[in-house]
Amino acid sequence: MANEVKKVRLAIVGCGGIAHLHMQGYEQIKRAEPEKFEIVAVCDPIDERAQEFANWAEQFQGKRPQVYTDHEVLLKEETDNLDAVDINTPHHLHHLIGIACLEAGLHVMIEKPIGITVKATKAIMEAAKRAGKFAATAENIRRGVPQRTAWWLFNENKLIGEITLFYAIQVGYLPPTQPGQEPEWHWRVNKFFSGGGLVLDSGAHFCDTIRYLFGEVKQVHAVVKRIVPRPFRKNDELVIDDREDTWMAVLEFESGLMGLWSYTNTAPAHEFTQVVYYATEGALVDIGDAFHGPRGDALVKHVNGQVRSLNELSKDFRAAIGEEKWQKLFPHDFTNGFTLECYDFLDAVQNNRPPEITVEDGLRAKAISFAIYEASATGQTVKVQDVIDGNVEVYQRPINEHWGLQ
Secondary structure (H helix, E strand, O other), X not given: OOOOOOOEEEEEEOOOXXXXXXXXXXXHHHHHXXXXXXXXXXXXXXXXXXXXXXXXXXXXXXXXXXXXXXHHHXXXXXXXXXXXXXXXXXXXXXXXXXXXXXHOOOEEEEEOOOOOOHHHHHHHHXXXXXXXXXXXXXXXXXXXXXXXXXXXXXXXXXOOOOEEXXXXXXXXXXXXXXXXXXXXXXXXXXHHHHOOOOOOOOHHHHXXXXXXXXXXXXXXXXXXXXXXXXXXXXXXXXXEOOXXXXXXXXXXXXXXXXXXXXXXOEOOOOOEEEEEEEEOOEEEEEOOOOOOOOOOOOEEEEOOOOEEEHHHHHHHHHHXXXXXXXXXXXXXXXXXXXXXXXXXXXXXXXXXXXXXXXXXXXXXXXXXXXXXXXXXXXXXXXXXXXXXXXXXXXXXXXXXXXXXXX
């Protein structure tokens, strides 16, 4: 048939850590929709990891992918056999591998943060435009049923009125490392490889979520610190973690909404987490951490005394939007965020449409994180748009210079 949509031919680059959750998603999709895609190749510099993924893919799709330890070799040998690449590498490689894949004429989905700096992300955007392909940001949190329900609550249902302010505070304690017990060095320890600590890493989820729920952040004031030095062992040397362990950030949205986002792991004796979104007629009280909510057991409390969980409200949400829209959000009734992000990527490639969360969306979410770093580095209130435009990059400049990003 002339209009038949072909099976997506996919490569996975990076087979450690988070990639396992992507593979679980692809396995679930394969069971539900066998003709959606085929994993043609897998790549990781550690051969054992790539072989593990090839074995895994063979189990659920019946055909073993080609195995590579170098993405350049993969692209040289497999580009004609591919449509898209799922990139799950350390942060500093996101733009390097993403651009190479785009220049080879392939769509890409790149794990968050989609670029190690704003300039790195813009380089991905420009490569996508030149190639006429898209770059998707791999973001799983906003896709969950509770998060979709929360969007409906604040933007359509208005059960507790108009959002006014929020507090997302997590205070914990990680005991100092004892001499001789230092953990092995990891790429996340160095901001030249990671881009930063939790403000950017898990913080990318939070920043995407608040932007999804409440719109654009206008400006930020923040203090970001490392309070407790933490050494890591790298070969025979001790290397101090240069990422933050504490921050307090005040966020002002274009809408006038304001929020306080704060975290530390340096507070002994009394730990607490408070994540509350206040509206004119009640509050959404989250249960969990200050990064990955709102969760299904979060409580929607009305001033009249009514209390319902987001899980309970999700039934009303489903009824309100109808089954057709529900299935667009949760195809095959998938509810796992990783499965949903992978399905959206495949479906966007297959049907030649933009993914839900583009590289531009990833940039705007990540710019909130970088505005926090820049506000602390400059001691000034920083506009998020100035970070996007490159007008403020005191924090990012050394990282950009390290990777030759102009």
